[in-house]
Structures are given as structure tokens and as C-alpha cells.
Amino acid sequence: MERMTDLVVHDAAQVVTPTGGGDGDGSDDELEVIENGAVAIEDGIVVAVGPTTDVTRAHPPENATESVDATGRTVLPGFVDPHTHAVFAGDRVDEFTAKLAGASYQDILEEGGGILRTVRATREAERAELVANLLEHLDTMLAHGTTTVEVKSGYGLDVETELKLLEAIDEAADQHPIDVVPTFMGAHAVPEGADTEEYVDRVIEEQLPAVADAGLAEFCDVFCEAGVFSVSQSRRILEAGQELGLTPKIHAEEFERLGGSQLAADCGAASADHLLQATDEDIEALGEAGVTPVLLPGTAFSLGAPYADAAAFEAADVPVALATDFNPNCFSQSMESVVELACNGMRMTPAAAIRGATSIAARAVDRTDGTGTIREGAPGDLAIATVTNYQHIPYNFGVSNVQTVITDGTVVHR
Numbered sequence: 391m392e393r394m395t396d397l398v399v400h401d402a403a404q405v406v407t408p409t410g411g412g413d414g415d416g417s418d419d420e421l422e423v424i425e426n427g428a429v430a431i432e433d434g435i436v437v438a439v440g441p442t443t444d445v446t447r448a449h450p451p452e453n454a455t456e457s458v459d460a461t462g463r464t465v466l467p468g469f470v471d472p473h474t475h476a477v478f479a480g481d482r483v484d485e486f487t488a489k490l491a492g493a494s495y496q497d498i499l500e501e502g503g504g505i506l507r508t509v510r511a512t513r514e515a516e517r518a519e520l521v522a523n524l525l526e527h528l529d530t531m532l533a534h535g536t537t538t539v540e541v542k543s544g545y546g547l548d549v550e551t552e553l554k555l556l557e558a559i560d561e562a563a564d565q566h567p568i569d570v571v572p573t574f575m576g577a578h579a580v581p582e583g584a585d586t587e588e589y590v591d592r593v594i595e596e597q598l599p600a601v602a603d604a605g606l607a608e609f610c611d612v613f614c615e616a617g618v619f620s621v622s623q624s625r626r627i628l629e630a631g632q633e634l635g636l637t638p639k640i641h642a643e644e645f646e647r648l649g650g651s652q653l654a655a656d657c658g659a660a661s662a663d664h665l666l667q668a669t670d671e672d673i674e675a676l677g678e679a680g681v682t683p684v685l686l687p688g689t690a691f692s693l694g695a696p697y698a699d700a701a702a703f704e705a706a707d708v709p710v711a712l713a714t715d716f717n718p719n720c721f722s723q724s725m726e727s728v729v730e731l732a733c734n735g736m737r738m739t740p741a742a743a744i745r746g747a748t749s750i751a752a753r754a755v756d757r758t759d760g761t762g763t764i765r766e767g768a769p770g771d772l773a774i775a776t777v778t779n780y781q782h783i784p785y786n787f788g789v790s791n792v793q794t795v796i797t798d799g800t801v802v803h804r
């Protein structure tokens with residue numbers, strides 16, 4: 391029977407999709423490749439995916455509101471970027487140059503630069519300026535195939551500015567086709583002149599209740615790191631957030647191995663991120679607890695640090711998500727670049743990198759509706775690349791392979 395379809399993408403060289411995304415169980419996660427494939431979307435939801443002949447029989451492109459001839463191109467789920475700090479004022483390009491001359495990230499932070507400098511600029515900025523900045527970054531993300539992105543607050547470090555940031559995220563999300571997932575990260579750094587324990591009390595007693603009241607965040611994240619927040623301080627914050635309905639996330643084992651992975655496992659965090667210093671024990675704890683590890687190769691790349699040990703996660707059969715970590719210290723909005731770094735830097739296979747940037751990434755932000763896959767019932771979010779085989783995306787690095795982007799069944803970038 392023929393029906394009216396909103397969008398049909400047809401005659402793609404390949405339609406590529408993870409098979410097991412969103413169910414919290416990585417065991418069946420393969421990358422399925424449909425040669426000469428097609429996808430049909432109705433009311434924003436995928437209603438058919440398969441060989442073009444089959445899909446177009448039920449959903450003829452000529453009867454669809456819109457159709458895309460994807461001859462010679464590859465259709466992927468839109469990328470999910472599950473870790474960014476994308477709302478801030480200013481940049482830190484001079485610190486980039488200082489780091490290249492040998493300054494360390496922590497030296498810069500201890501001298502009042504780094505995060506604290508972005509905090510000063512962000513406190514001074516009007517909300518409208520922050521919204522405009524974020525919208526510009528969201529446009530760049532979209533152009534590189536991202537259709538879902540997590541954005542953290544954390545450049546306020548006081549109740550007023552943290553709320554301003556979460557409101558800016560909410561306002562930008564309303565105006566943009568990307569699905570934006572908001573995270574509260576008041577515990578991103580200790581404000582200048584503050585005592586860490588007293589600041590932890592303020593996060594718990596002032597910031598968290600105000601954020602929960604305003605209903606502006608889904609997750610609560612903490613920078614659990616030597617010289618920032620200890621494991622016990624991180625635990626207090628994450629548990630307080632959990633009581634108010636915010637799911638824990640954690641920056642763990644980035645510069646030093648402190649025990650953030652074990653904490654993530656104990657409190658049922660959605661994800662543990664960075665993990666440059668994670669041990670086999672940490673990986674096992676995350677795997678057993680169903681915490682999604684998020685690797686951020688752009689951060690290691692821009693710090694000139696060794697990459698996370700992706701092979702150790704692979705050996706333990708714990709699938710990893712990938713994210714940009716876009717922030718003033720790691721200035722890239724592109725999940726295409728992350729997939730390239732995952733392969734060329736961390737030596738992941740193209741299939742593992744694409745799953746990490748789609749279905750596994752969706753788990754890191756608790757999206758269990760099929761986000762990050764192309765299957766019946768999943769959101770109609772697609773990225774179409776000008777390549778005939780998905781392996782060409784990391785192979786042909788340093789260029790934009792993504793050409794057309796679709797969110798909820800509408801072409802939003804071409």
C-alpha cells in the first residue's frame with residue numbers, strides 16, 4: 391500500500407547503522423551496512439530502512455513531501471556528541487600558543503587562567519551574547535553531522551551565572567534543530583579565593599536546588615581530579631544531585647587516577663569521561679556497572695598528551711562512546727574530526743568509531759529511543775556523507791565529508 395511520506399532518502403551507496411544502540415547492552419552492537427539503501431521518515435520518526443527497492447515500493451519518493459537522491463553517498467545516523475562545554479564567552483587562543491611553548495594545563499589553571507579565565511568572561515556576558523555564541527557553535531556542529539549534543543554549564547561557579555548558562559542553553563535549544571541535552575556542572579573548578587569544602591557546600595546547598603527547581607538540567611557532572619574535587623567531594627555532589635533527580639556524570643582519571651571510575655560505578659552514573667589514566671580494574675568496574683565510558687581524543691590531541699587506551703576497553707569488551715569535549719581548551723565542534731582522531735590516533739576501527747559517535751554516545755546521555763541508530767521507531771536524524779563507503783570518513787581525514795543533515799525528518803543543512 392502506498393502512503394504519504396514526509397521524507398525519503400533513496401539510492402544511497404550505503405546506509406550504515408549500529409544494530410543494538412540505546413538498550414544499555416553493547417553485546418549485540420554491530421555496524422550493519424545496507425548497500426543501495428533507503429530510509430523513509432514520517433512525523434519525525436524512521437518508518438522504513440532497507441534496500442532502496444523495498445523501501446521505495448512502500449514509500450515512493452515521488453509521493454513524498456521531500457526526497458533526497460543519495461546516489462554515491464553514505465547515510466549514517468546523525469552524530470551524538472555526549473560531552474561539550476559549549477556555552478561560554480571569549481576564547482583562550484593565547485593559552486593555546488603558551489601550551490605549545492611548554493606550559494601545562496594545570497599550571498595555567500593554578501595561575502588563574504584556564505577555566506577561571508573563561509569564568510570571568512562568562513560572568514560579565516549578557517545571556518543574549520551567550521545564546522548567540524552557542525547558536526553559532528551549534529551551527530558548526532550541525533554542519534559536521536551532529537544532531538544531538540550534550541552541553542554543560544560550569545563557567546559560572548555561582549548560582550546566578552550557572553542559572554544564566556542553563557537558561558542560555560535552554561533558549562538556544564529552542565531555536566536550533568539539534569537536540570540539546572543540558573548538564574549542570576557547578577563543580578567544574580573551585581572559584582578564585584574560595585575554599586574547596588565550602589564551595590562544595592555551596593554547590594549542594596545553593597546551586598543544585600536552584601537548578602532542580604528551574605528544571606533546566608538532566609545531568610550533574612563533576613571534575614573529579616587532583617587539585618580540583620576529590621572523590622569524596624565528588625560523591626557528595628553527585629549524590630545530592632541524584633536526590634534532586636539529576637543523573638550523575640563524571641570527569642574521571644584525566645590527569646591522575648583518583649578513583650572517579652569506581653565512584654561512577656557505585657552511584658550508577660550514565661557516563662565516566664576522559665579516562666586517560668584508567669586501569670583495567672577501572673574499565674571492568676565501568677563495564678560491570680553499565681556506565682558508558684566516553685573518550686575525548688580531541689582533548690589529548692590538543693594537550694599533546696597520550697590518547698586514552700581504546701584497545702584496553704576493546705579487549706575488555708566495554709564499548710566506548712566518543713565526544714568532542716568542545717571547550718576553550720579543546721576548540722573543535724566536529725564529530726567528524728573526533729571519528730578521524732579515534733581511528734588515526736587511538737587506532738579504533740572505523741566501525742567502532744562510528745558506533746562510538748552514534749549509538750554508544752546516545753547511551754552516555756540516556757537516550758534510549760533509538761537515537762544514534764537508523765531503525766524503525768528511531769528519531770529521523772541522519773547525516774549524509776559524500777563517500778561511497780563509511781570507512782572513507784576517517785580515511786579521508788581533515789576535510790568535511792558530511793554534506794546533508796536531517797533532523798526529525800527535515801533537511802536542515804545541505
Ligand code: NIG
Nearest residue numbers: 504505613689715717718719
Ligand atoms: O573536560 N576538565 C575539565 N573541563 C574541560 C576543560 C574546560 C576548560 O579548560 O575550559 C574538559 O577538558
Ligand code: FE
Nearest residue numbers: 473475641715
Ligand atoms: Fe569536559
